[in-house]
Amino acid sequence: MKAFPDKLKHKLEQRQQANALRQLGIQNGLVDFSSNDYLGFANSETLFNQTHAFLVTEGLMINGATGSRLLSGNHSLYPIVEDLLCDFHKSSSALVFNSGYDANLGFFSAIPQRGDVILYDEYSHASIRDGIGMSLAKSYKFKHNNLQHLKELIERFQDDNQDIYIVTESVFSMDGDTPDLKTLVKICNTHQAYLIIDEAHALGVFGTHGCGLVQELELEDAIFARIMTFGKGLGCHGAAILGSHNLTQYLVNFARSFIYTTGLSPHALVTIKVGYETLNTTNALATLKSNIEHFQSELKRLDLEPQFIASNSAIQSCVISGNKRVKSIALQLNNKGFDVKAILSPTVPKKQERLRFCLHAYNSKTEITNVLEGLRTFVSNE
Known part of the structure; x- marks a missing residue:
């Protein structure tokens, strides 16, 4: 047996020649x-200590969830955190995922159906694109933040027998810029399209107490789904999809990245809880x-x-x-x-x-x- 496939070795050599070979660094x-x-x-040492104190006070000396949320892993902290998210983000329902990547993978692989159309900003995050790649729906990218191009695509693909899903980010991870969300909402309302906003880089940065750009613009009721990621502004791990009760129920039943993975540990969930409480006072x-x-x-x-x-x-x-x-x-x-x-x-x-x-x-x-x-x-x- 060869030590390593030649095709893979060649791809690594190409990356090196292009000065693009990725390597893991260390904290410096x-x-x-x-x-x-x-x-x-x-x-934050304060957040760390508050998280630890809550776990001790509640007698939650547990290291792991023990299983997926549909089996043994849906411990008592999940509804506490999801209710907190609903209150903070003015959402009917919230479903916690293990990461922003898992949330986008689960959403886009499960929600758009065969015959539907997904229109996504060309600069959308890799997690969105990977989820779209697993979907049975057709997908097309529109030019970055170009709503005229988006409208042209909607008019091209609009059909009474298919749903159109439009996805963008409120803050783009590589450019730091934002789309015109108010106009985007109007376009979606006019064409009865479902709008999904990834707020990963807006949480903790925009809005009252860092609630995000969607709420700062008072658009939360016009959004089909918001993806809130906790690994940026909240400084911890995990994510949530905010939307209707029907959306949550559907994801619990069909989102494979939710169904087939071990749940977050109690420590991870309490860190999310303490992080949100700190947003209100910091x-x-x-x-x-x-x-x-x-x-x-x-x-x-x-x-x-x-x-x-x-x-x-x-x-x-x-x-x-x-x-x-x-x-x-x-x-x-x-x-x-x-x-x-x-x-x-x-x-x-x-x-x-x-x-x-x-x-x-x-x-x-x-x-x-x-x-x-x-x-x-x-x-x-x-």
Whole structure:
């Protein structure tokens, strides 16, 4: 038997030649401009202690769920957390999944049926695209945030005998930009299409107490399904799909990524609970907003604004064409003490490679100024 298939080895060699070979890194102690921990909850000792105290007080000295939620894993914390989610997000029903990836995989593989049509933004996250790939429905992408192109596709595929599902993100993970959600809702209402919004990078960043962009715009009643992911602004793990009671019942019966996996541990669910309770009291959201405004002000001062994609979110992306060049500038910033990641093709399209700056409530104004001044120097020297 060969040690490793030649076809697979060749694909790895191609990645290496394109300066695109992915490798696992380690935590480096640099100033964090790369993680999704926007509010600092992931490293909060207070949240950790509150989670532990609740488990001890309730006598929940359990390490795992013991099985899928349809067997032995639907322990008492699930309804507590799902009721909390319904109240916080003004939703009729909520269903917790093990991750945002699992939620999107489960939703798009189960809900759209054969003969239906899925229209998705071309920059939709890999989890959405993978779920769509498992669906029996036909799918077509529309140009990024281009609602005119979306309308043309709706009119092309609209038929009385099929349902149309439209999916986008409220904040895009690689660009940090947002669609015109109000106009999108009007389009869906006009054409009786079902709208799905992934709020992964909006939770903890937009809206009252970080409730997300959909609620900030008061559109929650117009959305067929919202996917809320807890691994970013909430600093923990897991996700939930928000929608109607019928949607939840259908997912429990047909979403394979929900049915055939072990449930979350009690510790994971209490961490979600404590994270949401902290959103109601923390000042971190205001600090994060102030840091985003300072970052944007410094871009103008340093004449870097033209190289950045317009964004009001915690994600700020500087387009630097070419894997080799963007990796070189990222390394120079790393050597100056800043953890900034290069996003390479094929993760993003060729010539759209970028440095992705993730801003946090715990970044100081001085750190933001220093990293951007370093960026200006290194870009000019390349």
